[in-house]
Amino acid sequence: MTISEIQTVLNAKILCGEDKITQTIDRAFASDLMSDVLTLKSDDIMLLTGLCNIQTVRTMEMADLNTVIFVRGKKATEDMIDIAKENDMIVLQTECSMFRTCGILYEAGIKPVF
Amino acid sequence: MMNFEYPVQAGDFTNAGSASSSVKKTLKQLNVDPSIIKRVVVALYEAEVNVVAHSHGGTIYVVIDNDKIAIKLEDKGPGIPDIDLAMTVGYSTASPQVREMGFGAGMGLPNIKHNVDYLDVKSEVNVGTIVEMIVNF
Numbered sequence: 001m002t003i004s005e006i007q008t009v010l011n012a013k014i015l016c017g018e019d020k021i022t023q024t025i026d027r028a029f030a031s032d033l034m035s036d037v038l039t040l041k042s043d044d045i046m047l048l049t050g051l052c053n054i055q056t057v058r059t060m061e062m063a064d065l066n067t068v069i070f071v072r073g074k075k076a077t078e079d080m081i082d083i084a085k086e087n088d089m090i091v092l093q094t095e096c097s098m099f100r101t102c103g104i105l106y107e108a109g110i111k112p113v114f
Numbered sequence: 115m116m117n118f119e120y121p122v123q124a125g126d127f128t129n130a131g132s133a134s135s136s137v138k139k140t141l142k143q144l145n146v147d148p149s150i151i152k153r154v155v156v157a158l159y160e161a162e163v164n165v166v167a168h169s170h171g172g173t174i175y176v177v178i179d180n181d182k183i184a185i186k187l188e189d190k191g192p193g194i195p196d197i198d199l200a201m202t203v204g205y206s207t208a209s210p211q212v213r214e215m216g217f218g219a220g221m222g223l224p225n226i227k228h229n230v231d232y233l234d235v236k237s238e239v240n241v242g243t244i245v246e247m248i249v250n251f
Contacts, residue, residue: 034216038156038225051216055163058131059216062138062159064152079128 001025001108003067003090006046009104010094012069016081017090025067029113030102034059045113048101050074057083057091066090071098116140118176122165122189127215130166133174134159137185140178146251154183154249157229160222161245165189167212169242180251182231187245194237201227201235 004021007014014021030048031037034055037047043064049056052074060068061083067090070076076084076091084091094101106112118140120133138155146154158174165172165187172189194200201223208218227233232248 032216033219033221035160035219035221035225037216038160039221039228043152053215054128055130055215055217058135058159062131062134062152062155064148 001105001110003092005108006069006105007092009108010069010092010096010101012092012094015076015091015093016084017067017088020088020090023067023090025110027111027113028102028105030098037065038063040065040113042113046110048098048105050098052076052080054080054083056080057087057089060084060089061087068092069094069101071096071101116176116178118174118178120174120176122162122169122172122174122187124166124169124171124191125211126166127211130163130215131159133176134162137176137183141183144178150249150251153229154185157226157247157249158185160226161185161187161247163212163215163217164222164245167208167215167217168192172242182248182250184248185246188242189244190242193239193241193243194235195239197235197237 025046028046032051046067048069057080069092073095141151169189169191175186177184203224204220206220212218230247231250234246237243
């Protein structure tokens with residue numbers, strides 16, 4: 001699924017990485033626990049989270065994750081977007097809940113990590 | 115051999131991870147294998163967050179050699195009364211503030227151990243903690 005398709009099905013805003021909307025995503029991991037995210041072995045994974053603070057993007061940087069969707073309309077701060085840009089990340093924001101986001105993406109063919 | 119030193123402020127969650135970020139950039143510049151970089155920075159980041167979350171402040175010392183990276187995190191603070199217990203998955207003494215930042219689930223030290231080739235944790239209650247780790251390239 002491309003970032004552009006994900007944006008459409010979730011009615012999401014792209015906060016950063018508009019130039020990468022043709023990139024494809026196969027797998028996602030949903031968590032608000034960053035220590036859990038830091039245990040992921042692969043790095044071609046999209047993160048879905050309701051945790052919207054600077055440690056979310058720091059965790060992504062350390063775990064080599066480059067795409068995140070903030071659910072429930074959580075607003076990323078300027079500091080977060082700066083770090084995201086510095087690391088070539090794609091940041092999306094949707095009003096959908098975590099459960100709805102996971103359901104829509106799962107139905108659309110995005111695979112789980114485990 | 116390259117030496118770096120990073121001060122870490124207690125409770126400064128805005129900057130937690132900046133040392134790990136800097137080490138990551140350096141290792142990338144040195145063309146270290148990306149899977150090894152990830153192990154180093156995941157372990158260092160968890161440890162850096164621990165210093166921010168649990169100590170009264172400390173310092174991270176990093177030595178990069180041709181064949182390995184050695185990291186020492188030295189903090190002043192309450193220390194760890196029972197290191198074996200702290201190494202247990204799920205055991206945590208983290209504050210609600212730490213949990214709000216997405217940590218404090220008792221996964222940090224076990225995750226550090228999983229990612230490094232050598233780990234040593236020394237601690238004295240009401241004095242501080244020294245965490246030493248090595249990852250071979």
